[in-house]
Amino acid sequence: MLKIEHLTKRFGGLLAVNDVSTTIETGKINAIIGPNGAGKTTFFNLIAGVHKPTSGTITLQGDDVTSLRPDQVAQLGVARTFQTTSLFDMATVLDNLIVGHRLRTRSGLLDVLRGSSLLREEERICREKARDALNFVGGSHLENRMAGDISQEERKRVAFALALATNPRLLLLDEPAGGVNPDETQGLAELIRKIVKSGITVCLIEHKMNMIMSLADKIMVLSYGEKIAEGTPAEIRANPVVIDAYLGSDHADA
Numbered sequence: 648m649l650k651i652e653h654l655t656k657r658f659g660g661l662l663a664v665n666d667v668s669t670t671i672e673t674g675k676i677n678a679i680i681g682p683n684g685a686g687k688t689t690f691f692n693l694i695a696g697v698h699k700p701t702s703g704t705i706t707l708q709g710d711d712v713t714s715l716r717p718d719q720v721a722q723l724g725v726a727r728t729f730q731t732t733s734l735f736d737m738a739t740v741l742d743n744l745i746v747g748h749r750l751r752t753r754s755g756l757l758d759v760l761r762g763s764s765l766l767r768e769e770e771r772i773c774r775e776k777a778r779d780a781l782n783f784v785g786g787s788h789l790e791n792r793m794a795g796d797i798s799q800e801e802r803k804r805v806a807f808a809l810a811l812a813t814n815p816r817l818l819l820l821d822e823p824a825g826g827v828n829p830d831e832t833q834g835l836a837e838l839i840r841k842i843v844k845s846g847i848t849v850c851l852i853e854h855k856m857n858m859i860m861s862l863a864d865k866i867m868v869l870s871y872g873e874k875i876a877e878g879t880p881a882e883i884r885a886n887p888v889v890i891d892a893y894l895g896s897d898h899a900d901a
């Protein structure tokens with residue numbers, strides 16, 4: 648799905664991502680783990696076009712996408728969720744999904760506002776997509792709720808719906824189970840499995856090790872911007888370098 652070659656991002660003197668090469672495999676749950684500050688979110692930002700790499704290449708199913716803008720990457724079928732789910736709290740969940748869809752697939756806010764007054768048909772299609780996505784994530788009952796009134800777990804589901812409404816082929820999830828309880832974590836893991844079954848490739852960053860170990864097909868471990876290991880959950884669990892750098896530390900929560 649995605650081929651990353653020698654990807655490097657430097658912020659001044661800091662190498663946030665340092666010469667990382669890997670592949671995000673089609674139809675799989677690909678996970679990225681590593682201590683705080685390891686470069687995981689920067690890695691996502693590079694894929695999503697938020698940051699331009701200092702060097703290296705990113706290829707999406709054969710196309711070089713290294714220097715594209717976020718809206719161009721989104722149009723090619725890469726969607727993402729964030730550590731913190733930003734929603735317009737005073738708007739309904741459905742309105743958030745409709746506006747969110749436009750923000751993700753247009754280049755600027757002005758473009759979004761212009762589009763919403765002119766293209767009624769597009770708005771109808773957008774509304775349908777939003778409803779389908781909300782239904783898929785088990786959130787139909789939230790449609791008319793104010794976003795500010797829903798729980799953290801419901802916000803996570805709405806974030807998934809926001810990303811799914813753009814019909815992605817690759818979904819990047821940044822801490823999809825952050826801030827939710829163990830039962831809810833289980834529910835979100837099931838939702839991630841359902842997403843992959845529907846034909847979407849997933850790449851996720853997560854600190855909850857139990858969840859990652861039971862969910863991921865493949866794990867890449869970052870530490871100080873470098874890839875220190877890659878493999879199946881069993882291989883990662885047994886890797887002494889990973890245990891030293893990460894799993895043995897107090898970052899490895901349940």
Ligand SMILES: Nc1ncnc2c1ncn2[C@@H]1O[C@H](COP(=O)(O)OP(=O)(O)OP(=O)(O)O)[C@@H](O)[C@H]1O
Nearest residue numbers: 658661662663681682683684685686687688689690
């Ligand atoms: N825009 C930026 N400008 C300067 N430094 C940055 C920027 N974004 C990230 N960094 C730095 O790059 C390093 C990697 O940060 P990043 O957020 O990618 O790590 P992470 O693995 O996602 O951490 P966490 O698990 O805490 O989210 C950190 O030292 C961070 O301070």
